[in-house]
Amino acid sequence: MAVPVTWLFPGRVPGRPASTSGFSGKLLDHGVDTRPTRNAAHAVTGWKGFVGWPEGVSPPDGRGG
Secondary structure, three states, X not given: OOOOOOOOOXXXXXXXXXXXXXXXXXXXXXXXXXXXXXXXXXXXXXXXXXXXXXXXXXXXXXXXX
């Protein structure tokens, strides 16, 4: 028997989570800007962007890569 999936932050599409852009927009509507925190985290970690999946790991959509 399948266990029903419930999301802490449900999206507009039934059974899917809220998108990052939609969720950020809702936070911004309430005066919470997530960009400074994200940018600070990137600066501290030296994040340069997505460089690929580790060997043997497929992305969630199953396309490989």
